[in-house]
Each structure stands twice: as structure tokens, then as C-alpha cells.
Amino acid sequence: DGGITQSPKYLFRKEGQNVTLSCEQNLNHDAMYWYRQDPGQGLRLIYYSQIVNDFQKGDIAEGYSVSREKKESFPLTVTSAQKNPTAFYLCASSIDMIRGEKLFFGSGTQLSVL
Amino acid sequence: GNSVTQMEGPVTLSEEAFLTINCTYTATGYPSLFWYVQYPGEGLQLLLKATKADDKGSNKGFEATYRKETTSFHLEKGSVQVSDSAVYFCALRVNNNDMRFGAGTRLTVKP
Numbered sequence: 001d002g003g004i005t006q007s008p009k010y011l012f013r014k015e016g017q018n019v020t021l022s023c024e025q026n027l028n029h030d031a032m033y034w035y036r037q038d039p040g041q042g043l044r045l046i047y048y049s050q051i052v053n054d055f056q057k058g059d060i061a062e063g064y065s066v067s068r069e070k071k072e073s074f075p076l077t078v079t080s081a082q083k084n085p086t087a088f089y090l091c092a093s094s095i096d097m098i099r100g101e102k103l104f105f106g107s108g109t110q111l112s113v114l
Numbered sequence: 115g116n117s118v119t120q121m122e123g124p125v126t127l128s129e130e131a132f133l134t135i136n137c138t139y140t141a142t143g144y145p146s147l148f149w150y151v152q153y154p155g156e157g158l159q160l161l162l163k164a165t166k167a168d169d170k171g172s173n174k175g176f177e178a179t180y181r182k183e184t185t186s187f188h189l190e191k192g193s194v195q196v197s198d199s200a201v202y203f204c205a206l207r208v209n210n211n212d213m214r215f216g217a218g219t220r221l222t223v224k225p
Binding site for chain 2: 006025033035040041042043045048058077090092097100101102103104105106107108
């Protein structure tokens with residue numbers, strides 16, 4: 001089945017530690033996105049990528065980094081500079097940005113701080 | 115800027131009750147409007163959409179009409195089921211920019 005796989009489902013971060021969230025898709029989509037979901041605030045865009053080796057900052061990119069070395073993979077690193085990382089992180093993809101009306105989402109990663 | 119505001123939840127209904135979840139938007143330009151649904155433990159999935167004024171999106175018994183005059187896109191269903199329990203997100207997209215989501219409304223349907 002085609003889809004988006006996020007791992008791990010739960011992740012714990014110690015203070016000062018960088019952690020990486022995995023996102024893989026086998027839909028052959030060009031565009032990929034990372035959203036942060038906090039209670040009562042909906043989804044906020046962290047980073048997006050329109051094509052391999054290219055990515056742009058979203059509304060809340062500070063304290064995060066991404067890479068897009070392969071079409072199917074778009075990992076998100078939460079760095080120690082992100083002072084409030086506890087949230088639910090969702091990865092999504094679309095055919096491309098022009099046809100980005102239908103987003104396909106993974107099942108998310110819950111990140112908590114120890 | 116481009117944003118959506120949706121009614122705060124949670125919303126609790128009995129099975130077969132009528133559902134309305136309000137959504138209003140602010141946009142520079144001509145947005146496309148969407149409702150996404152998130153079932154427990156899953157990511158979001160597209161429920162319905164409307165791309166221009168007066169369009170009605172519909173799916174699985176849910177409907178929403180794009181009202182330019184009131185800048186609204188309210189979600190309705192005539193008779194909810196327990197299986198409709200989920201979080202519902204209103205969203206908009208202007209031109210080919212990124213999707214903007216509302217805060218989400220949690221719906222619980224009791225038997």
C-alpha cells in the first residue's frame with residue numbers, strides 16, 4: 001500500500017539533545033511538509049520541500065532542520081535550540097506544490113521532553 | 115494574512131443528531147477551502163473541498179458550502195454516527211502556497 005510512514009511513534013528528548021524524526025513516502029510525490037500540532041493551535045508549518053535537494057522555512061522553522069537528499073525521505077531534526085519541543089509532529093506530502101490541494105499525512109510522532 | 119478560525123470544541127452529540135462546525139476565513143486573494151478529519155491515532159485526511167464561491171463540497175454525508183459573502187465554510191451533517199468521532203480541521207490555500215489550518219474541533223458522538 002502506498003502511503004507515508006513516520007517513525008518512531010513516540011520519542012523522548014533529553015535537554016541539550018538533538019533528535020531526528022523520520023518520514024518516508026512511497027507515493028512518488030515531489031512535495032513534502034512538516035507540521036507541528038499543539039493543543040488548541042492547529043497545525044503550524046515548520047519546513048517544506050518542493051523537490052529533492054531543496055527546502056524552505058515555514059512559519060516556525062527556528063530550532064529545526066531538515067534535509068531532502070532522496071525523493072522519498074524528508075527527516076526532521078529537532079535541535080537543542082528548540083526550547084519547547086513537546087508536540088505532535090506530522091509529516092505530509094502532495095503530488096507537487098501546484099497540485100498541493102490534497103495532502104497525504106503520516107500518523108505522526110509524539111515528542112516529549114524528559 | 116491568510117487564516118481560518120473555527121469554533122472551539124469539544125462538541126458532544128448523540129447519535130443521529132445534526133452537526134454544524136463553524137469555520138470562517140480571512141484571505142488575500144481567492145482561496146480554496148477544505149475540511150480535513152483526524153481519526154484517533156491517525157494523521158489527517160481530506161474530507162471535502164470547494165475551490166470557488168458557491169461551490170458545495172460533500173463526502174460521507176458531510177457538506178460545506180463556500181460562502182464568499184460571509185467568508186465562511188461551515189461543515190454540516192444531518193445525522194452523525196459514533197464512527198464520526200474525530201477532530202475536524204478547516205483549512206485554506208491561496209494560489210499555490212502552503213495549506214493553512216484552523217485549530218481543530220473535537221467531535222464526540224455518543225450512542
